[in-house]
Amino acid sequence: MTVYRCEDSLESIFTAIYLAYEEKRDHMDTYISLTDEPILFAEDVYVKPDQEKMNKVMRSLYRIFGEQDYMSLCMALASEDEGKAQAVYRTVVDGLFAGRRAGHLFDNLANDHVHRAFAIARVVGREIGHLREFVRFQELDNGVLYARIDPKNNVTAFLMPHFSDRLPQENFMIRDGQRGLFAIHPAGKQWYLFYAGEQETEPALRISEEEQEYQELFRYFCHKIAIEERRNLKLQQNMLPLRFRKNMTEFRDNK
Amino acid sequence: MEFLTGRQEMPLMEKLGILANSAKYDVACTSSGVDRKGNGVDMGNCVAAGICHSFSSDGRCISLLKILLTNECIYDCKYCLNRCSNDVPRATFTPDEICRLTVEFYRRNYIEGLFLSSGILNNPTFTMELIFRTIWLLRNQYRFNGYVHVKAIPGADPEVIRRTGFLVDRMSVNLELPTAEGLRTLAPNKHRKSILTPMRQIQNGITENRNELVLYRNAPTFVGGGQATQMIIGATPENDYQILNVAESLYQKFDLKRVFYSAFVNVTGDKQLPALPGGPPLLREHRLYQADWLLRFYGFKAEELLDEKRPFFNVMLDPKEDWAVRHLEQFPVEINKAPMERLLRIPGVGVKSARRIVAARRSANLTFADLKKIGVVLKRALYFITCSGRMMYPVKLEEDYIVRNLTEEQERIRFGSDGMSYRQMSLFDVGSFEQPVTAADRIQAAVGQL
Numbered sequence: 279m280t281v282y283r284c285e286d287s288l289e290s291i292f293t294a295i296y297l298a299y300e301e302k303r304d305h306m307d308t309y310i311s312l313t314d315e316p317i318l319f320a321e322d323v324y325v326k327p328d329q330e331k332m333n334k335v336m337r338s339l340y341r342i343f344g345e346q347d348y349m350s351l352c353m354a355l356a357s358e359d360e361g362k363a364q365a366v367y368r369t370v371v372d373g374l375f376a377g378r379r380a381g382h383l384f385d386n387l388a389n390d391h392v393h394r395a396f397a398i399a400r401v402v403g404r405e406i407g408h409l410r411e412f413v414r415f416q417e418l419d420n421g422v423l424y425a426r427i428d429p430k431n432n433v434t435a436f437l438m439p440h441f442s443d444r445l446p447q448e449n450f451m452i453r454d455g456q457r458g459l460f461a462i463h464p465a466g467k468q469w470y471l472f473y474a475g476e477q478e479t480e481p482a483l484r485i486s487e488e489e490q491e492y493q494e495l496f497r498y499f500c501h502k503i504a505i506e507e508r509r510n511l512k513l514q515q516n517m518l519p520l521r522f523r524k525n526m527t528e529f530r531d532n533k
Numbered sequence: 534m535e536f537l538t539g540r541q542e543m544p545l546m547e548k549l550g551i552l553a554n555s556a557k558y559d560v561a562c563t564s565s566g567v568d569r570k571g572n573g574v575d576m577g578n579c580v581a582a583g584i585c586h587s588f589s590s591d592g593r594c595i596s597l598l599k600i601l602l603t604n605e606c607i608y609d610c611k612y613c614l615n616r617c618s619n620d621v622p623r624a625t626f627t628p629d630e631i632c633r634l635t636v637e638f639y640r641r642n643y644i645e646g647l648f649l650s651s652g653i654l655n656n657p658t659f660t661m662e663l664i665f666r667t668i669w670l671l672r673n674q675y676r677f678n679g680y681v682h683v684k685a686i687p688g689a690d691p692e693v694i695r696r697t698g699f700l701v702d703r704m705s706v707n708l709e710l711p712t713a714e715g716l717r718t719l720a721p722n723k724h725r726k727s728i729l730t731p732m733r734q735i736q737n738g739i740t741e742n743r744n745e746l747v748l749y750r751n752a753p754t755f756v757g758g759g760q761a762t763q764m765i766i767g768a769t770p771e772n773d774y775q776i777l778n779v780a781e782s783l784y785q786k787f788d789l790k791r792v793f794y795s796a797f798v799n800v801t802g803d804k805q806l807p808a809l810p811g812g813p814p815l816l817r818e819h820r821l822y823q824a825d826w827l828l829r830f831y832g833f834k835a836e837e838l839l840d841e842k843r844p845f846f847n848v849m850l851d852p853k854e855d856w857a858v859r860h861l862e863q864f865p866v867e868i869n870k871a872p873m874e875r876l877l878r879i880p881g882v883g884v885k886s887a888r889r890i891v892a893a894r895r896s897a898n899l900t901f902a903d904l905k906k907i908g909v910v911l912k913r914a915l916y917f918i919t920c921s922g923r924m925m926y927p928v929k930l931e932e933d934y935i936v937r938n939l940t941e942e943q944e945r946i947r948f949g950s951d952g953m954s955y956r957q958m959s960l961f962d963v964g965s966f967e968q969p970v971t972a973a974d975r976i977q978a979a980v981g982q983l
Binding site for chain 1: 545546549550553554556557558570571573574575576577578580584585586587588589590591592593594595598599634637638640641642643679796798812813815889892893895896897899900903906907
């Protein structure tokens with residue numbers, strides 16, 4: 279048995295997949311692990327992340343399985359789940375072995391690994407969907423729009439294409455408070471990610487003059503739009519889980 | 534002496550409160566149906582699936598800034614909060630205020646776009662023109678590229694409706710009440726014909742525009758997100774069968790994208806309206822939506838679900854379960870062989886899981902464990918399916934038996950959680966058995982006094 283030891287990054291995991299094929303391993307007897315947990319009777323291979331190998335793997339996955347399934351694989355790898363690398367690896371093996379075409383990578387849900395990767399990607403996909411809805415920007419006094427999120431998975435990079443398409447002429451940034459990660463979009467330019475380190479504390483925000491007014495207006499609107507006779511807090515909580523609310527204008531206490 | 538000038542100086546906050554409050558009984562708050570990428574300069578794009586940005590305390594989504602242009606109205610519809618004989622505070626937005634609110638809310642990711650409806654100010658055409666002017670300003674001066682949904686005002690000049698159609702993503706005309714009769718009694722100023730005319734006009738506009746777009750790729754889009762309507766449920770004595778038939782013919786004859794149902798809330802207290810002491814008919818509304826989905830995505834027809842003899846939906850079973858237990862001759866369905874149309878008719882199998890089943894069974898024979906992974910709700914489906922010729926448990930294909938099992942679970946949740954139950958009371962249910970035995974009881978029992 280061979281175990282590829284990776285770090286938790288796209289680069290490292292895709293390099294491991296590349297190596298597994300390059301070194302012609304028996305895929306049923308190969309494991310990609312993100313931890314250092316020892317496995318009995320296994321040969322450890324420490325993977326050195328290699329950008330070129332990653333690009334090759336990504337290009338072929340994109341070409342063979344199409345954009346949607348390729349994105350699902352990337353989403354699965356943005357998860358915090360420890361088994362994600364193995365699930366994605368074996369899904370790719372299954373897909374290549376069965377010769378699946380674009381859009382059909384996750385067809386074989388009866389396969390445990392495919393199902394695992396599918397389920398992980400679905401969880402991450404849902405979180406991305408939720409945050410697309412629930413991100414709230416605040417205008418700072420220099421005109422920059424700032425939003426803080428605290429996602430369970432590393433999804434910031436998946437949010438940026440949506441928002442930069444939507445607000446092309448705005449300077450905005452999204453801060454992942456859990457990971458010390460900033461995604462920055464300068465007006466009219468390409469967005470980029472920026473690691474600020476973990477211990478960065480919440481910067482003191484100076485919001486613009488109008489900001490307070492619009493926050494109040496929106497909060498009032500949310501209050502007024504509800505029909506009292508249909509009150510249903512359970513349904514509200516199903517649709518909008520509590521963990522998102524601390525960063526949302528309409529649920530924050532501004533007193 | 535004070536004049537009415539105060540109205541112009543009403544603070545924005547107060548106006549927003551009044552006009553959101555008057556708009557809240559409009560159901561449609563969807564932002565779906567249009568996929569439009571940003572153009573790199575203007576603000577805004579649209580996502581086909583729609584995005585809900587928040588949820589209010591009634592659990593309904595807040596996707597669009599849903600407001601009225603004005604809640605002044607010359608009509609006197611008995612069910613409406615804004616009827617002219619109702620004494621409520623009135624307000625009117627200026628087009629600039631609406632645009633500013635929309636754009637500033639949109640920037641902060643509060644909303645997906647604007648939903649603009651209006652009371653009738655002066656006359657329908659005048660009102661429609663105001664709406665047109667507002668949207669024109671929003672699109673051309675504020676360069677807003679997000680989602681816009683407006684109401685077409687029945688009775689307005691067709692030309693204004695047409696011009697508005699080229700600026701918006703979705704248009705809707707409210708049917709208000711399911712039958713012409715109901716409309717006559719509760720909305721004396723509205724007529725069935727004047728409602729259906731703009732609906733037909735928009736439908737024709739969309740078809741024409743589709744042909745145009747095939748020829749000229751850059752032709753402007755007319756109501757790209759399609760047309761919707763809504764009707765009030767429970768204000769008039771129609772039955773579910775009538776309502777569902779109306780919805781079906783709207784989908785077929787008017788090519789609507791959505792029909793919304795709105796459980797009636799008595800806000801005016803008019804004596805011609807039902808009192809509804811148990812609150813709005815929410816379960817009925819829910820069943821209608823379920824049936825609506827069956828019509829649009831599952832290939833059902835209205836007369837399959839209900840008929841003259843059974844004009845109301847079952848309270849305990851959802852419409853699909855209800856249909857299935859009445860058509861047991863078509864079950865069980867073999868998961869590994871049945872065509873898509875038959876899979877879709879199994880309770881507990883939705884469109885997504887049916888698609889996944891069809892894809893997954895190409896590679897392997899599916900078992901019940903696999904169905905669980907795929908997302909089939911086995912709790913409901915197990916009575917109606919076989920995998921490779923076997924049922925999950927030995928169950929009887931018998932109407933009473935299945936109904937009992939399907940509803941038992943729900944009963945237990947609904948009635949069991951607060952200690953109430955429909956089960957027959959047994960001797961041991963009497964509370965006195967649960968009281969702890971005290972020392973005094975013991976002594977009494979020992980000496981034979983109990």
